[in-house]
Amino acid sequence: xxVARQQVAQxxxxxxxxGSSSLTTASGGLDADRVDALVDVLAKAxxxxxxxxxxxSSGAIAAGLAPLGLRRRPxxxxxxxxxxxxxxxxxxxxxxxxxxxxxxxxxxVLLTTDDTSxxxxxxxxxxxxxxxxxxxxxxxxxxxxxxxxxxxxxxDNDRLAALVAHLVRADLLVLLSxxxxxxxxxxxxxxxxxxxEVRSQADIAHVQIGSAGKAGVGTGGMVTKVEAARIAxxxxxxxxxxxxxxxxxxxxxxxxxxxxxxxxxRSADRLLWLxxxxxxxxxxxxxxxxxxxxxxxxxxxxPAGIAAVEGEFAAGDPVExxxxxxxxxxxxxxxxxxxxxxxxxxxxTRDLAKELGPGYEREVVHRDDLVVLHP
Numbered sequence: 001x002x003v004a005r006q007q008v009a010q011x012x013x014x015x016x017x018x019g020s021s022s023l024t025t026a027s028g029g030l031d032a033d034r035v036d037a038l039v040d041v042l043a044k045a046x047x048x049x050x051x052x053x054x055x056x057s058s059g060a061i062a063a064g065l066a067p068l069g070l071r072r073r074p075x076x077x078x079x080x081x082x083x084x085x086x087x088x089x090x091x092x093x094x095x096x097x098x099x100x101x102x103x104x105x106x107x108x109v110l111l112t113t114d115d116t117s118x119x120x121x122x123x124x125x126x127x128x129x130x131x132x133x134x135x136x137x138x139x140x141x142x143x144x145x146x147x148x149x150x151x152x153x154x155x156d157n158d159r160l161a162a163l164v165a166h167l168v169r170a171d172l173l174v175l176l177s178x179x180x181x182x183x184x185x186x187x188x189x190x191x192x193x194x195x196x197e198v199r200s201q202a203d204i205a206h207v208q209i210g211s212a213g214k215a216g217v218g219t220g221g222m223v224t225k226v227e228a229a230r231i232a233x234x235x236x237x238x239x240x241x242x243x244x245x246x247x248x249x250x251x252x253x254x255x256x257x258x259x260x261x262x263x264x265x266r267s268a269d270r271l272l273w274l275x276x277x278x279x280x281x282x283x284x285x286x287x288x289x290x291x292x293x294x295x296x297x298x299x300x301x302x303p304a305g306i307a308a309v310e311g312e313f314a315a316g317d318p319v320e321x322x323x324x325x326x327x328x329x330x331x332x333x334x335x336x337x338x339x340x341x342x343x344x345x346x347x348x349t350r351d352l353a354k355e356l357g358p359g360y361e362r363e364v365v366h367r368d369d370l371v372v373l374h375p
Contacts, residue, residue: 004261008238009253011172013052016042017161018176020062022244029066030059035094041247043102052133054168056141056161063087088142095140105137110144122273129168158228159276166235166272173232173239174250175225180243181258182226198260201230231276234264271371274331278318282311282338291323294330295372300363303344303352313338332370335362
């Protein structure tokens with residue numbers, strides 16, 4: 001066993017993500033045997049008390065298709081939410097019954113991006129998950145598809161899993177799919193081979209990565225899995241991408257799937273969510289001086305450095321910060337409503353405080369609520 005795989009085997013807190021296609025039948029209903037097979041592996045992995053597991057599970061919408069008489073995943077949001085409402089209960093009930101065979105309690109955690117990009121909500125999400133683990137329960141996490149709108153959706157559970165791994169300070173992320181790793185071509189065609197190790201993005205720069213699978217029950221594909229692996233690895237979390245049938249080998253550190261080595265260090269918790277999970281509600285165009293202050297100086301954004309405002313947003317919303325050429329250079333949580341900002345443009349906070357009151361002597365985006373996208 002290599003040193004890297006040995007570290008995988010020694011991981012204590014692990015986030016495991018399973019996709020819809022690995023849990024459901026072709027008609028869209030839950031496959032009890034597949035669920036039980038996954039639970040068998042996870043229960044055994046944590047049976048010694050040395051490992052904690054958080055399960056990020058797709059399958060709510062897929063599980064709700066058959067009961068509602070839907071043949072395929074609907075494209076419109078309203079019917080997706082209806083399917084999720086029916087399917088989420090079925091999914092958690094199935095996990096609850098299956099884990100009960102091992103005396104393991106299950107806790108359901110449903111998230112939207114709004115729960116995780118705002119400071120107070122983020123702390124609450126962490127505390128809930130951490131407390132569930134401390135009490136010996138196994139959290140089952142999913143996107144809150146029933147109420148999520150297009151503006152507050154993660155879009156796929158692969159990305160959600162990477163962000164949850166960072167949120168709970170996991171030692172390992174395991175992405176389970178119906179394919180046993182990342183290949184250098186179409187795995188269904190001869191002459192392609194699996195990529196065993198990814199140490200940097202340069203290792204897979206030549207790979208053409210496919211989209212969602214043929215089953216039509218999920219939103220992800222290899223593209224979202226590789227992106228999730230990149231997010232987690234950049235945050236200091238190693239990733240193993242393999243098939244659901246190889247889950248036991250992956251957790252044991254055996255040579256299976258594709259191992260993405262960590263490429264960075266853990267960053268400030270909420271900033272990862274802000275960069276990868278938030279949807280900007282508008283934009284602020286900065287002058288060249290403000291761009292340098294934000295990108296190179298890691299400073300807060302002050303009114304004096306803003307040249308224009310775009311979109312409609314409220315205080316606390318995520319906004320994009322753009323340079324004079326229109327390129328997105330950062331993302332942050334804004335402290336003012338969009339309608340307030342035009343009167344602030346190009347002015348010093350001291351002058352604004354004299355004219356408008358002390359509430360205006362503050363940053364438009366504080367550096368603690370700001371992440372640079374392209375340093």
